[in-house]
Amino acid sequence: MPMRSSEVIVIGGGVNGLACAARLAAKGRKVTLLEAGAAVGGGAGEREFAPGYRAPALAHLTQGLDARVVEGMALERHGLAFHPALATTVLSGAAEPLLVRGGKTSGPDTAAWEALHRKLSGFARVLAPFRQMRPVRLAGENRLFGLARQGLGIRGLGRGDFRELLRMVLINVHDVAEDELTDDRLKGLLAFDATLGAWLGPRSPNSLILYLDRLARGADPLLPKGGMGALATALGRAAEAAGVKVRTGAQVERVLVEGDRAVGVRLAGGEEMRAGLVVSAMNPRTTFQKLAGAAALDAGFFKAVGHIRARGAAAKLHLALRGAPEFRGADPRSRIVITPSSEAVESAFNPVKYGEVPGAPVMEAILPSAHEPGLAPEGHHVLSAIVQYAPHAPKAGLEAARAEMLENTLKVLEAQSPGLRGLIVHAELLMPQDIEARFGMVGGNWHHGELAVEQMLFNRPTFAAAQYATPLPGLWLAGAGSHPGGGIDGAAGWNAAQAILEAKA
Numbered sequence: 028m029p030m031r032s033s034e035v036i037v038i039g040g041g042v043n044g045l046a047c048a049a050r051l052a053a054k055g056r057k058v059t060l061l062e063a064g065a066a067v068g069g070g071a072g073e074r075e076f077a078p079g080y081r082a083p084a085l086a087h088l089t090q091g092l093d094a095r096v097v098e099g100m101a102l103e104r105h106g107l108a109f110h111p112a113l114a115t116t117v118l119s120g121a122a123e124p125l126l127v128r129g130g131k132t133s134g135p136d137t138a139a140w141e142a143l144h145r146k147l148s149g150f151a152r153v154l155a156p157f158r159q160m161r162p163v164r165l166a167g168e169n170r171l172f173g174l175a176r177q178g179l180g181i182r183g184l185g186r187g188d189f190r191e192l193l194r195m196v197l198i199n200v201h202d203v204a205e206d207e208l209t210d211d212r213l214k215g216l217l218a219f220d221a222t223l224g225a226w227l228g229p230r231s232p233n234s235l236i237l238y239l240d241r242l243a244r245g246a247d248p249l250l251p252k253g254g255m256g257a258l259a260t261a262l263g264r265a266a267e268a269a270g271v272k273v274r275t276g277a278q279v280e281r282v283l284v285e286g287d288r289a290v291g292v293r294l295a296g297g298e299e300m301r302a303g304l305v306v307s308a309m310n311p312r313t314t315f316q317k318l319a320g321a322a323a324l325d326a327g328f329f330k331a332v333g334h335i336r337a338r339g340a341a342a343k344l345h346l347a348l349r350g351a352p353e354f355r356g357a358d359p360r361s362r363i364v365i366t367p368s369s370e371a372v373e374s375a376f377n378p379v380k381y382g383e384v385p386g387a388p389v390m391e392a393i394l395p396s397a398h399e400p401g402l403a404p405e406g407h408h409v410l411s412a413i414v415q416y417a418p419h420a421p422k423a424g425l426e427a428a429r430a431e432m433l434e435n436t437l438k439v440l441e442a443q444s445p446g447l448r449g450l451i452v453h454a455e456l457l458m459p460q461d462i463e464a465r466f467g468m469v470g471g472n473w474h475h476g477e478l479a480v481e482q483m484l485f486n487r488p489t490f491a492a493a494q495y496a497t498p499l500p501g502l503w504l505a506g507a508g509s510h511p512g513g514g515i516d517g518a519a520g521w522n523a524a525q526a527i528l529e530a531k532a
């Protein structure tokens with residue numbers, strides 16, 4: 028097999044791998060990016076799920092693409108533009124649909140919602156800079172300096188606000204909703220948004236932290252013009268323009284280790300490539316357990332990797348429809364959240380703890396084809412929904428659980444959009460296990476490892492690999508499994524590139 032060499036190899040062409048590779052290449056490194064799939068994008072791609080119908084691969088909206096990535100990769104120059112931010116329509120049982128746009132809404136809780144949104148957005152602004160920082164190394168020499176630096180923003184809050192922030196982070200989002208709101212539709216929306224992509228319910232401790240993280244990304248939900256595929260294309264083009272050599276269809280099977288150092292990779296098919304640095308922007312558990320392997324790693328570290336919790340609880344539904352569904356007068360271009368109440372979110376979470384399917388799942392649905400008619404044949408539509416909660420290890424087995432999940436999801440949709448079933452040309456539901464098999468997300472987890480308080484900052488993905496460098500010299504991490512977690516934003520990849528550049532300086 029021919030041996031090629033590169034200064035840096037980046038494994039994985041999702042948003043984080045592309046952002047990391049582009050940043051390194053722009054700073055003069057010779058970078059090769061290896062992507063297993065036929066195209067770059069990872070969770071941000073797009074695929075034809077039925078002949079003539081295209082849907083977002085996984086992610087169907089972006090929530091705050093990192094500004095450093097947008098500007099640093101000149102994504103607009105490479106074709107990225109967005110539709111106007113989507114408003115949210117909350118559908119809740121037989122209650123009137125409620126329209127919510129950021130801190131604005133109508134209904135009985137108008138003032139309370141605005142006040143809560145203002146307060147939480149204030150806390151989120153203080154937390155936002157953490158997303159762009161390398162977590163401090165608690166055992167390192169600069170421990171106190173680093174902690175002080177990372178604490179600065181929080182201390183700027185003042186004693187009263189700081190106490191309130193701590194209280195709100197430690198309690199659960201259900202209690203916050205009960206304390207601050209009266210309208211079940213808004214309580215349900217708060218509970219849904221706080222737990223989207225997480226393996227926890229609104230009554231779980233610390234469930235408000237993910238809502239703050241969502242607000243810290245700073246933006247309303249956005250859909251790229253041209254669909255999610257256009258975002259993946261812009262990222263890929265920008266990386267190539269920065270000098271990255273992108274190879275698709277290149278599945279890395281092994282990280283090559285010589286003399287206790289990562290020196291390259293072996294691809295499926297046997298080709299070996301050498302590099303000064305190997306950067307993994309794919310799942311951290313797979314990186315260490317399968318690609319590097321136990322023999323190359325310290326036993327304690329290898330054990331810690333096995334303890335990274337990565338239970339996925341979100342299913343993805345794609346419907347090909349022969350006409351436009353009608354959701355009780357909702358704007359078809361809005362983000363439709365179907366959640367009767369905060370209790371309904373908790374009730375949908377309860378069964379997955381026991382590997383069972385909820386009877387009435389809650390969900391976020393969009394009609395990408397209402398923005399981009401070209402995604403479906405003329406007059407037809409595509410519905411994309413993130414449905415919670417789906418068991419990552421179904422007791423009844425994958426096939427039976429998938430069928431039950433699809434049926435229960437369609438029941439909920441039909442109740443809010445009578446006649447929708449009659450429009451279905453093709454339905455596809457991906458359970459967490461399907462997502463793991465197709466996208467390499469262990470457990471089907473949204474963040475490549477649960478984004479929970481004990482797996483954040485200097486514990487993400489593990490204590491010894493939290494600053495993007497790993498205990499195996501020459502091997503770095505850059506994906507969503509690292510700080511600050513997942514979502515289509517590229518923050519982890521950009522932070523990792525920064526850490527690599529500083530380490531080499």
Ligand SMILES: Cc1cc2nc3c(=O)[nH]c(=O)nc-3n(C[C@H](O)[C@H](O)[C@H](O)COP(=O)(O)OP(=O)(O)OC[C@H]3O[C@@H](n4cnc5c(N)ncnc54)[C@H](O)[C@@H]3O)c2cc1C
Nearest residue numbers: 039041042043063069070086087088278279507513514515
């Ligand atoms: C159901 C679901 C819905 C979601 N919806 C949203 C949403 O609406 N908005 C949002 O912001 N986020 C959403 N997410 C989360 C988002 O998709 C991820 O957090 C994000 O894709 C992580 O980006 P990444 O670049 O770190 O990893 P990925 O996007 O997973 O990219 C990793 C890349 O590595 C490649 N790869 C894997 N193994 C190898 C190998 N051995 N060799 C070479 N390449 C390899 C993969 O093919 C992939 O392209 C959703 C997640 C799920 C599960």
